[in-house]
Amino acid sequence: MSSTAPEHAAPAAGSAAPVVAVEDVHRSFGSGRTAVHALRGVSFTARRGELTALKGRSGSGKTTLLNLVGGLDRPDSGRILLDGLDLSGLGEDELLGLRRDRIGFVFQSFGLIPVLTAAENVGIPLRLRRIPARRREERVRELLALVGLDDHAAQRPGELSGGQQQRVAIARALANEPALIIADEPTGQLDSATGQSVMQLLRAVVRSEGVTALVATHDPQLMELADRVVELGDGRILPG
Template sequence: MTRSTGAQSGTALAESPADGPMVRVEDLHRSYGTGAAAVHALRGVSFEIPRGELVALKGRSGSGKTTLLNLVGGLDTPDSGRIAVGGTDLSGLGEDGLLGLRRDRIGFIFQSFGLIPILTAAENVGVPMRLRGTDPGEREDRVALLLSLVGLGDHAQQRPGELSGGQQQRVAIARALANRPALMIADEPTGQLDAETGLAVMQLLRAVVRSEGVTLLVATHDPQLLGFADRVLELSDGHIVEHA
């Protein structure tokens, strides 16, 4: 069980050793709106995620799961508290720094897949490497490897509309791995899939964590999928109420 130790100085957070936790969240607060109408999405959330673990985040709709994922992924900023990813304090990064973090060190998987309809599966997987300026030959080799990893080596030239929901999510997983991220963040990745396909996708994510050595933080409402996690965090009304 991970126990929070309270907020530390920004310097201490930024100088976490390479073998320290992949994610450290300390006393995180995030609200939307002001006054009596304010919604307190997160109220003093603290936890750590060791490197190479699959951690599931559960909680009912509106409990703050997506808000927390967006903050850890550098897509949003907290009202107070600190977040470190791989020893880097996000509060010390400007917009360019956060962009680089998201491009190079974090992979995102969304419930809606987020694929570009006019591009083939291979082209979708290659997008992050194009943005990074990866050599075309290296990019093509990496795309082929990743599509093979997710079981879609024979579907490289198909567009999203020609693929099933489960296949589209597999393409999205391959794309999230394109730039060899240290951390992957998945928001309800099986939410649009039937139970059998969702189970297969979670089995794939579990295998990816082991084979690629990445850390995965995944939000899910499906109790069946929690068994794949090394640890489960439960959010309720903006608080962590359970570490299992």
């Protein structure tokens, strides 16, 4: 599917304005003849409650794009807006706060802390925000139940399957009720059946929690579960 045209207005209450707006974004690494042009004028939007899959071969620009939208990197030119907020106008401390409070990350390698239980891993973002213990424990229970792991709260990552670990990672990403979830190949280390189960969970979570998700994936079966598919090639969005 092709991308939609970028929209510039900040979202009003009850409006259908996009949660994410990427506007003519360019990003290169290096300089001169050896420069790598990772993104070349990328524009697209993602709306609330929508799961957008990013597809493309390795080197197409998917991870670079996710890093820019997640505030982990800055574009050379163009704009990225999250809920109408222009990320280019934020300092490093403000970007850190944005990632902590408004964005949830899900990694291919799960990113769980081995010595902590599933419940403790999910609760990390809430501790960073100094949420009171009672409310934190309630939210952790809610999230583990949401991802089907309420009976595994006391187990550590090494005692869980790969699929269960990724479910914990999804619960952790939801802890602070983010506007956006960014997932880079979240099923890359899972077998096809487990990967599809995790993607179905992510699809259900997007709908039930009303969040937006950007998911980079190579798997055609997983793309079928997305609301939209944006294909990248040589740093550009390809027509769909």
